[in-house]
Amino acid sequence: MEAADEELMIAYRDGDAAAFETLYARHKGPLFRYVLRSVKARGEAEELFHDVWLRVIEARERYTPSARFTTWLYTIAHNRVVDHWRRRGLKLASLDATDAAYDASDPPLEPAAAPQDEPQRRAELNEDLRRLGGALEALPPAQREVFLLREEAGMSLPEIAEVTGIDLEAAKSRLRYALAKLREALGDG
Amino acid sequence: MAEHEDPRVSAGYRQLGAESPPEALDAAILAASRRAVGAGPRRGRLRRWALPVSIAAVVVLTMSIVVRIELERPDLETATPVPVTPEVLEQKAPRRADENEADAARAKPKERPAAKAKSEALEAAPAPAAAPARQFVPEPPAARSPASAEPTAPSALGAASAPAGVSEAPADRAGLANQGTGRAASRAALEDRAKASAEAAGKRDESPRGWLERIARLRREGHVKEADESLAAFRKRYPAYEIPKDLREAVLGTAQAE
Known part of the structure; x- marks a missing residue:
């Protein structure tokens, strides 16, 4: 039976380096994709991920399993991504843009990282x-x-709300609008 | 809730790719995690044990060497016997004289003839050089030539009470005693053993006729007492032996032969 994330983090906090390796192996992919698709370039994504x-690692001594490890991890990641956006000059109002304020005709506030920005691979996609x-x-x-936290971290709406620091209704709204846009892109609009 | 889920969008998203961080980034993060808790790389666990294991190995090796040396240290009982040769005795004599001049001066008048007798007798004694370390075993009789068993000098016969034995040498004993109780005791023991083995070898190797011929020689040379003692020893050993007629007179003496 696999150890829970929280148990592994406690073990690492107590000096078990192997526990961290397990924890890292579990979360590195989803977290990396969350960061990569949230920022502009791969280099910046790697820097943020690191x-x-x-x-x-630094906060291990303060870790207490009062919440899911995933929630804790993505809260840290969210804060780092928001800091990144802020450094790029984006306003919080833009970050919190809701469906009512969002106009699909507007250009994206910040182009997200394009994982398939290699032309050849892009051409292969249907x-x-x-x-x-x-x-x-x-x-x-x-x-x-919100969409990435749902897809990559597998979070529930309350957890997304907790990580992003918004209320549950706002999280629901953001996810609903995100899905609507993506569904439209797939021709199901 | 359905408005917050869309399997088709999720499936499409999965096909966009599953990027992972580069390996170098993985390594850097894992290294940082190990450093933070004071653990080295994976081989660090082995390295952590390397020092205590090395120390333990050195201690065990040292102890085993010490124990082995103690077990193999020769003592009085287990020492490899050094053959007492005339050369050895000659080398020892001056050193003893230096160490104790009074003893050497007192022993000198007797020492030379005694030493000579001893050396001559020892020439006939078996050489124990090839004996095993833990037991003093004289060289087998077969290794000795018959001629070597014979006394080579009349004076040796006069000094030696037993055939081909090692004569008593009080001066030697006294000198040896001055070199320390342990060494003296050791050498005395060696000499006694050499003497005993020589006597045993002589008695064992000498034929009854040869013994009688030696008695005859003693008597002919005027060592009547020694001849009588040797004859008594002969009779004790060979009570049923009939002395050949040609030797009877020479062995028993004129009076007894008649």
Whole structure:
């Protein structure tokens, strides 16, 4: 039986380096994709990803399993991504853009990282996926983030609300609008 | 709740790719995690044990060497016997004289003839050089030539009470005693053993006729007392032996032969 994330983190806090390796192996992929698709470039994503894990390491002594490890990890990541956005000059109001304020005709506030920005690979994607990728990039960052937390971290709406620091209804709204845009891109609109 | 889920969107998203961090980034993060808790890389666990294991190995090796040396240290009972040769005795004599001049001066008048007798007798004694370390075993009789068993000098016969035995040498004993109780005791024991083995070898190797011929020689040379003692020893050993007629007179003496 696999140890829970919380048990592994406590073990690491108590000096078990192998516990961290297990924990890292479990979460590195989803977290990396969350960061990569939240920021503009791969280099920045790697830098942010590295920074998030360093903060986890540094904060190990303060870790208490009062919440899911995933929630704790993505809260750190969210804060780092928001800091990144702020450094890029984006306003919190833009980050919190809701469906009412969002105009699909507006250009994205910040182009998200394009994992398939290699031209050759992009050409190989079928049209639906290409449109889906474009729609994901075009989502407002706040909506995109909610969608990514749902897809990559497998979080529930309350957990997404906790991580992003918004209320549950706002989380529901963002996810609903994000899905609507993506569904539209797939031709189900 | 359905408005918050869309399997088709989720499936499409999965096909966009499953990027992972580069391996170098993985390594850097894991290294940082190990450093933070004071653990080295994976081989650090082995390295942690390397020092205590090395120390333990050195201690065990040292102890085993010490124990082995103690077990193999020769003592009085287990020492490899050094053959007492005339050369050895000659080398020892001056050193003893230096160490104790009074003893050497007192022993000198007797020492030379005694030493000579001893050396001559020892020439006939078996050489124990090839004996095993833990037991003093004289060289087998077969290794000795018959001629070597014979006394080579009349004076040796006069000094030696037993055939081909090692004569008593009080001066030697006194000198040895001055070199320390342990060494003296050791050498005395060696000499006694050499003497005993020589006597035993002589008695064992000498034929009854040879013994009688030696008695005859003693008597002919005027060592009547020694001849009588040797004859008594002969009769004790060979009570049923009939002395050949050609030797009877020479062995028993004129009076007894008649």
